[in-house]
Amino acid sequence: xxxxxxxxxxxxxxxxRLNLVWVSSAEGPRFAKEITAFTEKIRALxxxxxxxxxxxxxxxLRAAAK
Amino acid sequence: MYDSIxxxxxxxxxxxxxxxxxxLKNENGHIKPHLYVSPDEIDxxxxxxxxxxxxxxxxxxxxxxxxxxxHSGERFGILVRGCDQRALKALTAWNQIDSERVVxxxxxxxxxxxxxxxxxxxxxxxxLEGEQVEPKDPRPVEWEEKSPQxxxxxxxxxFEKCIKCYGCRNIxxxxxxxxxxxxxxxxxxxxxxxxxxxxFHLVRALHMIGxxxxxxxxxxxxxxxxxLRALYKKVNNIVETRFxxxxxxxxxxxxxxxxxxxxxxxx
Numbered sequence: 001x002x003x004x005x006x007x008x009x010x011x012x013x014x015x016x017r018l019n020l021v022w023v024s025s026a027e028g029p030r031f032a033k034e035i036t037a038f039t040e041k042i043r044a045l046x047x048x049x050x051x052x053x054x055x056x057x058x059x060x061l062r063a064a065a066k
Numbered sequence: 067m068y069d070s071i072x073x074x075x076x077x078x079x080x081x082x083x084x085x086x087x088x089x090l091k092n093e094n095g096h097i098k099p100h101l102y103v104s105p106d107e108i109d110x111x112x113x114x115x116x117x118x119x120x121x122x123x124x125x126x127x128x129x130x131x132x133x134x135x136x137h138s139g140e141r142f143g144i145l146v147r148g149c150d151q152r153a154l155k156a157l158t159a160w161n162q163i164d165s166e167r168v169v170x171x172x173x174x175x176x177x178x179x180x181x182x183x184x185x186x187x188x189x190x191x192x193x194l195e196g197e198q199v200e201p202k203d204p205r206p207v208e209w210e211e212k213s214p215q216x217x218x219x220x221x222x223x224x225f226e227k228c229i230k231c232y233g234c235r236n237i238x239x240x241x242x243x244x245x246x247x248x249x250x251x252x253x254x255x256x257x258x259x260x261x262x263x264x265x266f267h268l269v270r271a272l273h274m275i276g277x278x279x280x281x282x283x284x285x286x287x288x289x290x291x292x293x294l295r296a297l298y299k300k301v302n303n304i305v306e307t308r309f310x311x312x313x314x315x316x317x318x319x320x321x322x323x324x325x326x327x328x329x330x331x332x333x
Contacts, residue, residue, distance in 0.1 A: 003275055004268075006304040011264065011297075012218025 014045055068113055070194045071145070071171055076105040078143055084169050085137070088130055089145035090114045099124045101133070101142075113145065113173050113195065122179060125283055127153035127239040131162050143169040149183075149281035151190035152314030153239035156279050159317050162242050174198055183282055221264065221297075227290035230254075230261045234284035234294055235270065240277040240313075247273065267297065274298045275305055276321025279314035 005015035019038050023031045078084045079102070091100035092112040102108055114122045130144050146154065151170060157163040172189070174196030180188035186201050212220075235241045235248060247253050247269050254261050254269075278298045285295040305311055309322035 002308055003301065003304050004272060006308075007268065007271060007301060009214070010217065010300045011221040011268075012214040012216070014214065 013048065016041055016045065017048070068111065068173075068195050071113070071173070072108045072111055074171055074194060075102065075108050075111070075143060078169060079103070079105045079108070083141065084143040085140040086133075087143035087145070087171075088126055088133065090124060090126075097121055097124070099126060099129055111145075123147065123149070123281075123283065123286075125153075125237050125239045125281075126150050127157060127163075128237075128242075130154070130168065131157060131239075131242055134163060134167060141167045141169065143171060146170045146172050146190050147175055148185060148187045148189045149279060149283075150239075152187065152279035153281060155317035156240055156277060156314040157242070159313075159320055160240075160242070160277070165317060185282075186280060224292045225263045225267050226260050227292055228260045228263075228266065229290055230259050230266070231289060233287040233289065237283045237287040239281065239283070240274070240279065267292075267294075271297050271301050274301050276311060276313055276323050278302055 001018070001020050005018055008018060009015045019041075021034050023034060075087045075089075079087060085103070087102040087108075089100060089102060090097045090112045091110050092114070097112055097114040100110075102111065114124075126144055126146070127150050130142060133142055134140075144150070144154070151172065154163060154165070154168065154170065158165045170190065172191070172193030174189035174193040175183070175185065176196065177199045179185075180199050181202060184202060188201055189196070189198050232248065235246065248266065254266055260266075278301060280295070280299060280302060282295050284298070285291075285293065288294055302312070305313075305322065311319070311322050313321065
């Protein structure tokens with residue numbers, strides 16, 4: 001989880017879009033609360049625009065990757 | 067050339083200390099991996115000092131893993147550069163190689179080679195040929211200055227070039243799994259190019275945790291020139307920062323995935 005969050009940040013996806021919570025099957029209200037809170041968080045972040053048609057690769061960033 | 071290596075290998079082979087020596091051979095102007103089994107062949111040995119990295123290195127550690135599995139009880143020698151040795155150590159830590167059955171003979175890389183590979187550790191622990199050159203390790207620090215939007219745009223465009231040839235996985239000395247998640251239909255849809263973005267590349271990146279020895283063969287092999295090494299370097303950086311672990315340095319130390327560790331602060 002820790003590594004994946006950092007990695008998502010690296011490729012430009014907000015780490016908050018990933019969440020892991022352990023909820024027992026006896027904790028219905030808590031489950032609802034967690035999901036609602038997470039849904040609200042994602043809604044506030046807005047769409048990821050992953051499928052937006054991007055321009056050609058940024059040559060400057062490409063040079064930095066070398 | 068490389069007389070000290072050839073002498074040593076001849077000695078090992080003729081005394082029967084090893085059953086074969088895995089190294090490179092120059093044939094028709096190209097290098098290829100070759101298992102030397104007779105002392106007479108050794109004169110053909112090449113350490114592959116080609117202009118381009120593809121004519122210098124080969125995932126020998128990966129071939130050795132298969133050899134050791136298929137020839138139980140036999141011992142093998144192997145020609146190692148810094149990267150090969152890191153791979154051997156990491157494979158030992160992951161229980162893929164029995165280090166008792168392996169004799170490594172080291173080569174330190176030339177300065178040109180080390181620079182061309184941007185290698186952080188261009189020499190093994192011991193070597194018979196070559197000299198120790200100062201490592202250069204340009205870690206992707208500039209990345210932190212770019213905005214998330216720029217990074218997303220960049221990686222999206224890079225990943226999209228992927229033709230799903232599996233070259234990165236096939237050449238990777240640390241990809242030893244018999245069943246690969248990248249072939250699981252739950253993760254990667256069959257018959258689609260580019261593969262599921264960014265799942266395909268992130269799955270591979272996550273599986274490099276505690277494995278990647280930063281040899282750079284994946285990026286060399288990639289026909290679409292995706293800067294895979296920058297991605298896996300980042301993984302290594304994260305693992306080093308969060309768990310103080312570097313793969314391929316100590317063969318007795320297991321990866322953080324195998325240990326119960328204190329959870330890092332602020333997940």
